[in-house]
Amino acid sequence: MEKSPIISGCKVVIIGGSAGSLDVLLKLLPRLTVATFAIVLVVHRKSSEDSTLEELIAIKTSIPVKEVEDKIALLPGNIYIAPSDYHLLFEKNDQLSLDTSEKVNYSRPSIDVSFESAADVYGPALVAVLLSGANADGTQGLQAIKAAGGIVVVQDPETAEMPFMPRNAIENLTADYILGINDLYEFISTINI
Amino acid sequence: MVLIDDRELEVLINEVFEYYGFDFSGYSRASLKRRVDRLLHLDGFRNFTELLSKVRSEPAYFKHMVEEITVNVTEMFRDPLFYNVLRTEILPIIGTKPFIRIWHAGCSTGEEVYSMAILLKELNLLHKSLLYATDINALVLDVAKKGIFPLQMMKQYSENYMASGGKKDFSHYYTANYGFAKFDSELSEKMVFSQHNLVSDGSFNEFDLILCRNVLIYFDKDLQDKALVLFDDSLAKLGYLALGTKETIKFSPLQNSFKQHNKEKIWKKVQ
Structure with a gap:
């Protein structure tokens, strides 16, 4: 990693990914033991699938995975996963809202939708990470996060199983960090320390 | 793309209640804001003031707005x-x-x-x-x-x-x-x-x-x-x-x- 980041005052780390991102998450999350911020995952998933992703993540990490229901409180120290077939939105009073409106980028949950909503509420207190994927979702959301003063991190396309999504982001905005999987772990584990 | 801010959203909610008696004040702001942004985009408004004056002066447009900001995505035998x-x-x-x-x-x-x-x-x-x-x-x-x-x-x-x-x-x-x-x-x-x-x-x-x-x-x-x-x-x-x-x-x-x-x-x- 070129420069060592000092990021403080982070309330939410939001991670978006599509094809090839689950592998990264399963390498990343087990190594994180505590979080002084909330971790929100927005991963493209089949609409028929119910809670298998939650279960898969929950057995791999010591950080509690909260079942996301409409209007639950977003609290530091927990992982929240956007449920299948809903967009995940953020309210100003630190609650999560769900939304079944039209798919965006052929996706529900859409990464852009959650990133834009998080940017609006958390602005500079937000760190966003975009992982592997084969679609353009996430780029517009990262632009909104940059504009709102948040930190934008993109997985190094060279390390991504599906480089299209991170590459599309890098081509359309200036990421604060472009990191491989190991550096990504180092980066997240130093936030707020 | 035109985006409205929090204050503008509250102005719209208040005006709509005053002019038409429709009360959106209990709606989720995160979702409502997205829907209004979508409407601004779909109907090609250049700014929030344009939307507001159309809503005030054209009851038919207000009706259209209600139709567009409420979410109507549904399917048969969902779940x-x-x-x-x-x-x-x-x-x-x-x-x-x-x-x-x-x-x-x-x-x-x-x-x-x-x-x-x-x-x-x-x-x-x-x-x-x-x-x-x-x-x-x-x-x-x-x-x-x-x-x-x-x-x-x-x-x-x-x-x-x-x-x-x-x-x-x-x-x-x-x-x-x-x-x-x-x-x-x-x-x-x-x-x-x-x-x-x-x-x-x-x-x-x-x-x-x-x-x-x-x-x-x-x-x-x-x-x-x-x-x-x-x-x-x-x-x-x-x-x-x-x-x-x-x-x-x-x-x-x-x-x-x-x-x-x-x-x-x-x-x-x-x-």
């Missing part, structure tokens, strides 16, 4: 396992009554109402049922009344239907024509459609089953509680309330007088 529980556990219990009243609150274009009519028909209960279907949006009710849906959706609906425990050939319920599927009038004969606003309108009948799925997610907690009290007032004793898969009555005024049906998003009114 097939939910429909399986209705088919095998809930409707057979309600079916012992001489007459069945069901309310679909926030029915949108009616796909869920037709799904329900199919279940009732297969359980031989449709003849003694009445399905009340309401929505805030008059336009979607017109679609629902017709029972005509895009033919391209039928493959998915047929799969949902089968996953919900349906045994028939799904195409037996509709006639395909020019890219559309028209559902049998036998199904719609038992439906009553009317405009109803969960924010401002009261109870209008007593029901054995109320379905309100993925509607309360667009409300804030206070308005959700208010709508849940309306449902409580509108349910017969031992009647059922069904919500969306990520909605709950936990922490609401209803939590002590209702009993959850196993782990389903279905609650029985026990007192």
